[in-house]
Amino acid sequence: MAERPSVWTVVVAAGSGTRFGGAKQYLELAGCRVVDRSVAVAAQVSDGVVVVVPAPDVSSEAAKLSAAAVVAGGPSRAASVRNGLAAVPLDAAIICVHDAARPLAGADVYGRVINEVQSGAAGAVPVVPVTDTIRRVDGGVVDRSTLLAVQTPQAFRGELLREAHARAGDATDDAGLVEAAGHAVVAVEGHSRNIKITRPDDLAAAEAWLAT
Known part of the structure; x- marks a missing residue:
């Protein structure tokens, strides 16, 4: 049986939560902070997890989070991911960003994107159908x-994501950067419960999902 390649995950939690009205990553969701839930699942499937948080929070969060490293975010999402990548071992074969x-x-969902990359894809992203009418x-x-x-986690061959x-480009997600570098990214099945906490009613929706 082939040895499983090393998998590391960068969890991006460096946002200021402008649309939410505060640092949503630290809010409690059914008895556990949002960021802690994300890190806990990443740790189940990864050899190591790097968490990117706002610069002022690095010391306090390093004491709270169960992660291999906690690093400061940058001025954009892409810059924050780059800071996280710098803390990931160079021999990590597959890197997820969540x-x-x-x-x-x-x-x-992690398993599906990781399996695609392990099977030879440059990258893989989870997706769900658009159900709203768009104008x-x-x-x-x-x-x-x-x-x-498109959702996260997204998984990539480590060297291609670093490349x-x-x-030093910018994009709303890492798949866009990898595609801009000339590599194909495949889509896998996401999940309707994998919602993004953007506004207060999203937090309520997440609590409802956890109650089911």
């Missing part, structure tokens, strides 16, 4: 059958 604001991502700003309805909503970030 937004702490998605605390309900399960080990099954263009200038008018007209977009055919939602051609759209997919993409070395270009």
Whole structure:
């Protein structure tokens, strides 16, 4: 049986929570902080977890989080991921990147993206169908059958993710950077419960999911 490649995860929890109205990653969700839930699941499937938090919180969070390293975020999401990558061992074969604001991502979703990369893909992202009707700003309805909503965790071959970030580009997610570097990223099945905590009602929805 082939040896499993090393897997590390960077959990990005460096946002200020402007749209939420505060640092949502530290809020309690059914008795556990949002960031702690995200880190706990990442740890189940990873050889090590690096957590990226706001710079002022590094010392206090290093004492609270069960992680291999806690590092300061940067001025953008991509910069924060790069700071996290710097703390990941160079021999990590597969690197996952996960937004702490998605605390309900399960080990099954991690498994699907990791398996795709282990099978040879440059990267893999979980997706779900778009169910809302989408309109263009200038008018007209977009055919939602051609759209997919992208989630995290996203998994990549370690050297390709580092290569993409070395270009110092910026994107809303890491798959965009890897694709811009010329590599194909495949889509796998995500999960409807893997919601992103963006506004207060999202936290209530996450609590409802946990209660089911």
